[in-house]
Amino acid sequence: MKLSNYFLPILKENPSEAKIKSHQLMLRAGMIRQSASGIYSWLPMGFKVLKNIEQIVREEQNKAGAIELLMPTIQSADIWKESGRYDDYGKEMLRISDRHERDLLYGPTNEELITQIFRDNIKSYKNLPLMLYHIQWKFRDEIRPRFGVMRCREFLMKDTYSFDVDKHTAEFSYKKMFLSYLKTFQKFELNAIPMKAETGPIGGDLSHEFIILADTGESEVFLDKNLLDIDVNEVDYSEKNINEIIERFSKFYSATDEKHDVNEFEKNVSKENQLRTKGIEIGHIFYFGDKYSKSMKALVNNKEGKNINPQMGSYGIGVSRLPAAIIEAKYNGTFMKWPKTVTPFKVAIINLGKNGDEADQKSNEIYQNLINANLDPILDDTSENPSSKFKNFDLIGIPYQIIIGSKLKKDEFEFKEIGEEKLILSKEEVINRLKEIYNIDK
Structure with missing residues (x-):
C-alpha cells in the first residue's frame, strides 16, 4: 500500500x-x-x-x-x-x-x-x-x-x-x-x-x-x-x-x-x-x-x-x-512497536527522495519486490519532511523500517527494527531477513 x-x-x-x-x-x-x-x-x-x-x-x-x-x-x-x-x-x-x-x-x-x-x-x-x-x-x-x-x-x-x-x-x-x-x-x-x-x-x-x-x-x-x-x-x-x-x-x-x-x-x-x-x-x-x-x-x-x-x-x-x-x-511514550503477529503492515518503506530521483526509484522498486514476496509493505511516498515521516512511523509502530535516502549507494538500504540500531543491507539481504522474521518460505 x-x-x-x-x-x-x-x-x-x-x-x-x-x-x-x-x-x-x-x-x-x-x-x-x-x-x-x-x-x-x-x-x-x-x-x-x-x-x-x-x-x-x-x-x-x-x-x-x-x-x-x-x-x-x-x-x-x-x-x-x-x-x-x-x-x-x-x-x-x-x-x-x-x-x-x-x-x-x-x-x-x-x-x-x-x-x-x-x-x-x-x-x-x-x-x-x-x-x-x-x-x-x-x-x-x-x-x-x-x-x-x-x-x-x-x-x-x-x-x-x-x-x-x-x-x-x-x-x-x-x-x-x-x-x-x-x-x-x-x-x-x-x-x-x-x-x-x-x-x-x-x-x-x-x-x-x-x-x-x-x-x-x-x-x-x-x-x-x-x-x-x-x-x-x-x-x-x-x-x-x-x-x-x-x-x-x-x-x-x-x-x-x-x-x-x-x-x-x-x-x-x-x-x-x-x-x-x-x-x-x-x-x-x-x-x-x-x-x-x-x-x-x-x-x-x-x-x-x-x-x-x-x-x-x-x-x-x-x-x-x-x-x-x-x-x-x-508503548514506551516515545515509540510503539507492534508484535510481528499483529502489525498492520510487515514493513514500512520511508522514502526520503523526491519525485523521480534515484531514492524514489529505489523505494518503488523494493516496494514492488516486497509485494511479490508477500511481505505486505507500506510505502511513505508523501511529500512530508523526513522528521515528520520518522515521527509518524514511530507512532504507528510497524516494527521494521527500510529508510531510503540519497546518500546511500545503489544497492544499499538502511534497515531498522524500531528501538534497535540501523543496518546497511543489500536489497536481497533486506528481503531475506524479512522472510526469515515472518517465516515466509524463500
Missing part, C-alpha cells in the same frame, strides 16, 4: 478526551474515531490490527478443538426469560422492540442463544464433548464508558461454549481453554497471568481471569514473579501436557484484590518474588455446570439411556480490547 493512496488521519497532538496511552495512540495514529459515547469506528490501520488479532484467536481456538459458528447480535428476549436472566441483568442490557412489539435485545453475551442451538440439535452423548465459538460484536450499556476501546459499549468478543456429559470431562474442556488462552496471549507477546475470579452474573463455581500487567490497569494484582517465565507456545493439547501446564501455574500465587489473601501471599511467596501491581483483564473463563442447560431444558441421552442436562462452560476474549491492551504493554 502506498501512503498517498491510504486513509490514515494522523493527529499531531493528544486529544483532550484521551486519558490513557492506548486511547491517545489509537486516536493519534488514525486507528479509531468515536462515533457516539463508547462506540467507535475502526479506521483502516486499526481494522488491520483488529483482524490480525482475530485471526490468531481463531487459529488457536481451532487447534484446541473448538468449532466456529456465527450467532446474531440481536436476540429474542424469550430465551433470556427462560434462563431467568432477563430481569436480573440490569440496565447494561439494551432492550428493544420490533414493529410487532416483540421483545428483543442487543446481545451482551450468548449463553442463552448457544444453549437454545444445542437444545434444538443435540440429543445424544455421542455428540459430546462439543465446543462451539463465535467472534461477534456485543453491546453493554456502560454507565460511564472511558479509556477508548478499553471500556466501551460496543465491542468485539470471542466466545466459546463447551458442552460435556459430566463434570470430569467438562473440567478437561475448561483446562483446554485455559491452555488455549495462555498460548493465544503469548503469540501477542503478552504475559497474561491466570487468576481465580468471581463468576459474576454468568454463574458457576470455577472461574479464571487472564490479566496482563500494566500501570493503567483497573485491577490491583498480586503474584509470584515465577509466573512470568512459563512458556507454553510449544505445548500441544494432549491431556498430559495440559495437566502439566495447569500444575505449573497452580504452584505459584496469583490473585486480584478481590481474591487476595495477604497471609497466604506472605507465607508462600518469597520477598524477592512478590509483585504488587495493576493489570488489565483480556480474557475470562467460566465453568457453570448445568445452570443454563437445566433452566432451558437442554437434555441429552447418556450411555445408560437416561436424559441428563449437559455440563457447560463459557470462555471469552475481548478481541477489540486487545489492541489497546497491547499498546498499554508495549
Whole structure:
C-alpha cells in the first residue's frame, strides 16, 4: 500500500478526551474515531490490527478443538426469560422492540442463544464433548464508558461454549481453554497471568481471569514473579501436557484484590518474588455446570439411556480490547512497536527522495519486490519532511523500517527494527531477513 493512496488521519497532538496511552495512540495514529459515547469506528490501520488479532484467536481456538459458528447480535428476549436472566441483568442490557412489539435485545453475551442451538440439535452423548465459538460484536450499556476501546459499549468478543456429559470431562474442556488462552496471549507477546475470579452474573463455581500487567490497569494484582517465565507456545493439547501446564501455574500465587489473601501471599511467596501491581483483564473463563442447560431444558441421552442436562462452560476474549491492551504493554511514550503477529503492515518503506530521483526509484522498486514476496509493505511516498515521516512511523509502530535516502549507494538500504540500531543491507539481504522474521518460505 502506498501512503498517498491510504486513509490514515494522523493527529499531531493528544486529544483532550484521551486519558490513557492506548486511547491517545489509537486516536493519534488514525486507528479509531468515536462515533457516539463508547462506540467507535475502526479506521483502516486499526481494522488491520483488529483482524490480525482475530485471526490468531481463531487459529488457536481451532487447534484446541473448538468449532466456529456465527450467532446474531440481536436476540429474542424469550430465551433470556427462560434462563431467568432477563430481569436480573440490569440496565447494561439494551432492550428493544420490533414493529410487532416483540421483545428483543442487543446481545451482551450468548449463553442463552448457544444453549437454545444445542437444545434444538443435540440429543445424544455421542455428540459430546462439543465446543462451539463465535467472534461477534456485543453491546453493554456502560454507565460511564472511558479509556477508548478499553471500556466501551460496543465491542468485539470471542466466545466459546463447551458442552460435556459430566463434570470430569467438562473440567478437561475448561483446562483446554485455559491452555488455549495462555498460548493465544503469548503469540501477542503478552504475559497474561491466570487468576481465580468471581463468576459474576454468568454463574458457576470455577472461574479464571487472564490479566496482563500494566500501570493503567483497573485491577490491583498480586503474584509470584515465577509466573512470568512459563512458556507454553510449544505445548500441544494432549491431556498430559495440559495437566502439566495447569500444575505449573497452580504452584505459584496469583490473585486480584478481590481474591487476595495477604497471609497466604506472605507465607508462600518469597520477598524477592512478590509483585504488587495493576493489570488489565483480556480474557475470562467460566465453568457453570448445568445452570443454563437445566433452566432451558437442554437434555441429552447418556450411555445408560437416561436424559441428563449437559455440563457447560463459557470462555471469552475481548478481541477489540486487545489492541489497546497491547499498546498499554508495549508503548514506551516515545515509540510503539507492534508484535510481528499483529502489525498492520510487515514493513514500512520511508522514502526520503523526491519525485523521480534515484531514492524514489529505489523505494518503488523494493516496494514492488516486497509485494511479490508477500511481505505486505507500506510505502511513505508523501511529500512530508523526513522528521515528520520518522515521527509518524514511530507512532504507528510497524516494527521494521527500510529508510531510503540519497546518500546511500545503489544497492544499499538502511534497515531498522524500531528501538534497535540501523543496518546497511543489500536489497536481497533486506528481503531475506524479512522472510526469515515472518517465516515466509524463500
